[in-house]
Amino acid sequence: xxxxxxxxxxxxxxxxxxAVRTPEDEAGYAQTAEHMETLAARQPGFLGMESTRxxxxxxxxxxxxxxxxxxxxxxxxxxxxxxxxLGRERWYRAYRxxxxxxxxxxxxxx
Amino acid sequence: xxxxxxxxxxxxxxxxxxAVRTPEDEAGYAQTAEHMETLAARQPGFLGMESTRxxxxxxxxxxxxxxxxxxxxxxxxxxxxxxxxLGRERWYRAYRxxxxxxxxxxxxxx
Numbered sequence: 001x002x003x004x005x006x007x008x009x010x011x012x013x014x015x016x017x018x019a020v021r022t023p024e025d026e027a028g029y030a031q032t033a034e035h036m037e038t039l040a041a042r043q044p045g046f047l048g049m050e051s052t053r054x055x056x057x058x059x060x061x062x063x064x065x066x067x068x069x070x071x072x073x074x075x076x077x078x079x080x081x082x083x084x085x086l087g088r089e090r091w092y093r094a095y096r097x098x099x100x101x102x103x104x105x106x107x108x109x110x
Numbered sequence: 111x112x113x114x115x116x117x118x119x120x121x122x123x124x125x126x127x128x129a130v131r132t133p134e135d136e137a138g139y140a141q142t143a144e145h146m147e148t149l150a151a152r153q154p155g156f157l158g159m160e161s162t163r164x165x166x167x168x169x170x171x172x173x174x175x176x177x178x179x180x181x182x183x184x185x186x187x188x189x190x191x192x193x194x195x196l197g198r199e200r201w202y203r204a205y206r207x208x209x210x211x212x213x214x215x216x217x218x219x220x
Contacts, residue, residue, distance in 0.1 A: 014126060100210035107206050
C-alpha cells in the first residue's frame with residue numbers, strides 16, 4: 001500500500017500497530033495481511049490505512065477510524081481475532097499497539 | 111532503528127509522519143534523518159521514536175512526546191526547520207503529519 005489515507009478533518013482515531021516479524025511463514029503472513037486490509041476497509045467507521053515494513057523486519061501500520069466503538073468492533077471481528085492469534089503463534093516476535101485521538105493534521109505534496 | 115519506543119503509561123502524544131521520498135539525494139537525506147533522530151532524542155519531553163521505510167519509498171515515523179508544548183518546541187527548533195525546508199525542496203514527494211493523543215496501549219512479545 002503506497003497511498004496515504006484520505007482522512008477527514010480531525011478529530012478521528014488512529015490505531016498505531018508497530019511489529020517485528022519472525023522470519024517464519026512469509027506466504028501465510030502475506031495472505032492474511034492482505035485479507036485483513038481488505039476486510040478492515042469494509043468495516044463501519046474505517047477511514048483509511050497507511051502501512052510499511054523495512055528490510056529489518058520492523059513494520060508500522062496505522063489505521064484510522066471515526067470512533068472508539070468502530071475500533072472495538074473491528075477488534076472483536078472473528079477473522080481479525082483469528083489473525084491476531086496466528087500472529088502471536090507464528091508471525092510476530094513482538095508488537096506494540098496504541099490507540100490515539102488525532103487532534104490536528106497537515107498534508108503537503110509537490 | 112529497530113527498537114520499540116519504551117513509552118510511559120498513557121496519556122502521552124504521538125506525531126505520526128507518513129512520507130513518500132523522491133529518488134533524489136539519498137546521502138543528504140540519510141545524514142539529515144540521522145541528525146534529526148539524535149537531536150529529537152535530546153529535546154525536553156521526548157519519549158521515543160519508531161520509524162521504518164519500505165522498498166516502495168513510503169516511510170512512517172512515529173515520535174512520542176509528553177505534551178503538545180514539547181511537540182511545538184521541537185517544531186520550532188532551528189535545525190528541524192531547516193530539515194523541513196530541505197525535505198520539501200528535495201527529499202519528499204508528499205507527506206502527512208498527524209498529532210494524536212495516545213489514550214491506550216498494549217505491548218506483547220514472545
